[in-house]
Amino acid sequence: MIDKTRCSVQIAIVGGGIVGTSVARELSKYNLDVLLIEKEAEVGWGTTKANSGIVHGGFHEVPGTLKAKYCFPGNQMFPQLCEELDVSFKQNGILMVARNEEEMKTVEQYLERGLERGVNVRLLSREEVLKLEPHLEPSILGALYAPEGGSVMPFELAAALMENSIQNGVQLLTENPVTNAWVEGDQKVLETPAYIIKAQVVINAAGLFADDLARMFGDDYFTIRPRKGEEYLFDMTTKDLVKSTIFPVPSTKSKGILVIPTSEGNLMIGPTGDDVLEKEDLTTTTDGFSRILEGARSLVPSIDPRKIIAQFAGVRAASSRHDFIVEFSPNIPGLLHLAGIESPGLTAAPAIAADVVQMMKDAGIKMEPKIDFEPRRRKVIRFHRLSRKEQDQVIKENPAYGRVICRCETITEGEIIDAVRRGARTLDGVKFRVRAGAGRCQGGFCQPLVMEIISRELGIPFEQVTKRGTGSEQIRYAAKELLTREVEQ
Amino acid sequence: MKVLTADTAVIGGGPAGLAAALTAKKQGADKVLIIERNNELGGILQQCIHHGFGLHRFKQELSGPEYAQRFIDMVKKTDIEVLLETMVSELTPERKIYAVNSRNGMMEISAKAVVLAMGCRERTRGALRIPGTRPAGVFSAGTAQRFMNIDGYIPGKKAVILGSGDIGLIMARRFTLEGARVEAVVEVLPYAAGLTRNVVQCLEDFHIPLYLRSTVIEVHGEDRVEGVTIAEVDEAWNPIAGTERYIECDTLLLSVGLIPENELSTQAGVAVDPVTNGPIVNESLMTNIPGVFACGNVLHVHDLVDNVSKEAERAGRFAGRYALEQGEDWKKRVKVIAGENIRYVVPHEIGLDEPVEFFMRVQRPDENVVIDVGGLRSVRQRSIRPSEMLNITVTPEMLKNVTGDSITVQVVTLKEAEVRA
Secondary structure, three states, X not given: OOOOEEEEEEEEEEOOOHHHHHHHHHHOOEOOOEEEEOOOOOOOOOOHHHOOOEEOOOOOOOOOOHHHHHHHHHHHHHHHHHHHHOOOEEOOOEEEEEOOHHHHHHHHHHHHHHHHHOOOOEEEEHHHHHHHOOOOOOOOOEEEEEXXXXXXXXXXXXXXXXXXXXXXOOEEEOOOOOOXXXXXXXXXXXXXXXXXXEEEEEEEOOHHHHHHHHHHOOOOOOOEXXXXXXXXXXXXXXXXXXXXXXXXXXXXXXXXXXXXXXXXXXXXXXXXXEEOOOOOOOOEOHHHHHHHHHHHHHHOOOOOHHXXXXXXXXXXXXXXXXXXXXXXOOOOOOEEEEEOOOOOHHHHHHHHHHHHHHHHHHOOOOOOEOOOOOOOOOOOOOHHHOOHHHHHHHHHHOHHHHOEEEOOOOEEHHHHHHHHHOOOOOHHHXXXXXXXXXXXXXXXXXXXXXXXXXXXXXXXXHHHOEOOOOOOEOOOEEOOHHHHHHHHO | OEEEEEEEEEEOOOHHHXXXXXXXXXXXXXXXXXXXXXXXXXXXXXXXXXEEEOOXXXXXXXXHHHHHHHHHHHHHOOOOEEEOOOEEEEEOOOOEEEEEEOOOEEEEEEEEEEEEOOOEEEXXXXXXXXXXXXXXXXXXXXXXXXXXXXXXXXXXXEEEEEOOOHHHHHHHHHHHHOOOEEEEEEOOOOOOOOOHHHHHHHHHHHOOOEEOOEEEEEEEOOOEXXXXXXXXXXOXXXXXXXXXXXXXXXXXXXXXXXXXXXXXXXXXXXXEXXXXXXXXXXXXXXXXXXXXXXXXXXXXXXOOHHHHHHHHHHHHHHHHHHHHHOOOOOOOOEEEEEOOOEEEEEOOEEOOOOOEEEEEEEOOOEEEEEEEEOOOEEXXXXXXXXXOOEEEEEOHHHHOOOOOOEEEEEEEEHHHHHHHO
């Protein structure tokens, strides 16, 4: 066996989801030695990538919970965060719709809850709602409106947070799942297939596997209960159906089936909320789809399932505590758990990350601000959003922006090269960053071209380009390879 | 921004675009321009290395690239301008085209006539909502065809093909010839969706099983496809419990239909037929927007390229004429209605002073029937199938008998036809 590389860091973050990357970026503001360890080929590929992308209003959460503590402050941090990181973000507003008298009463309770917290919420009459969203079910009675609710691309945000963290000195280790962990004196040790890493503080942002990581340290006081959500994504031609994110009145278990305009404008419907046995059960199901369609159509009746272009599922890392777990382990000093971050985890993440800084200070860790911290990442050129004049200019500066690779979403070679240079390693990495292959043909035309660019940029053979990391190669053999093998045998 | 003009601008340099450009030129249009997004002309034909093209047109069996080359050579002999690796981003109702490439940046092209020849795309897994995991190894058949025939790679060695469209059938044979195994072709309909000759030459000759009234109900495998579950379906296409069967494979190909790519057209305001997913056109193949014509797979999905060329020549001829005469006034218009067992007819509307070639598809297979074109012409057919497009020409002489403002195209039995006669 090859000897594993040994290294030592001050702070090791396990997990590169929205929580891990938010914390990494927050810690990169200080003179600390930080390493983020991710099991997948790129960050943001667990629960984060399948997130609905809703920046919640902050009126849903039960008072006294950590969800309530972090959600609204998180919401308020999004505009600046996304501006700094040049991430697509839209305050498209949230509507919680009442379909009968009973629901109207519940909506009024949420209004009160929101107002108590200082959330910008108000009640809209039926007429006001339908004026705002003419395609809603016409028989609704009214709705709660939260104009500061928003929409973001969760993966893009995680990737941007990581990119900016790296800019500010954080190290990233990918395709290295933590397989074992133990305490050695005042150090914590993490073992991965290639490394043995000693750290003063371990931040457990391992999402679905947060309880497994805790148990590796012998810390066994919470459990992650995986809960799956399926989502169905529509073609860009659905762009004008609704502007706001449409919520029903929630049940005790979930916020219900929603109609969500993504930050690009096309619709998404979902999610389901089904307890599952497997933490990585990412299957979509016929049953899940019919429940979602029924739910979505009860809000927006004209939704046309023939315009669906993609489907996916994600698993939420709900905890046995039914709330976020944001605390130093009572049993293992220097082990900070950020676990059970289910909905509204994406919205709460920036606020949790800010609180982590405070918790570290309180724990006596020296937090010296980095004087040369750079809050901005290099601007991203999004060709399809530019005016013709700007497009012309961009091509003059770099002709690669004049070659459209993804025809459905108008994504250019320049953007794909840029995505790879910023850290994309795979087809999914490119797709999630710049949307090449995310449109109506689902990569049917551009996939070979994107593979060619990745292969060229990374200097790897074409057949080694993967969909999402080792084992997911799209191409298995060269032409005639199977025949020559047969002859040899 | 570079500003250009053209008499006839053709969007798409596949078989339709090539033929349309050539006839527009022959009409006397001075400046004909082909705008093509790929780095070569010929379109999807360039990846169709199997033979069987040109039987009608050239009375010869050609490969796709050979068929395309004949037209490319003809284009090269003219002064038709070609813009390669150029993407059209917008078409306006005033026939202004905005296009982009690396060399010229943004371009604004004002055209007297425009021919839409953008072709079609393949229906995806997402559109079908096949349940299960989302591993690598799921391809539309055409994408796999490109990987094999252009890039020189084989996606996997054990494949299941969902859908029996022509590309799927061709790929079943192609996989087999490359030493890969095709475990099954699975079709939800009670009959194959592709041409009979392809079922015989690509499946039967290679002993590849075709499962009718069946579908893939689940995809398995985390990183790469490991297998699929197939099941028989009832009349409403719902899987029948107890008929599930697991098939181990590393590749799933989809050949489940083609969709004309009309995003550009609809943005410009071109009206689209919900059955064909292509523009509504008259006998000159002009859309509702004056001076904008459509042909080939962007108009309706063809099964033979020979028909595409023929149709495109018509569009090109009228586009060329329109560019010269600007705003021709058409005489009496008659609506064409798809009647009994006819899924659609193109063109949708006709004038009466030109010969018209009708392209149509039936809804279900039948035998020993007569296609009745509005009582103007009856054509006896021994066998009709949805996969095989029918074309029937009516002459101005026959059109003289049109009395009302519509004609109905329908399938009738031999007996009915006799009674009418």
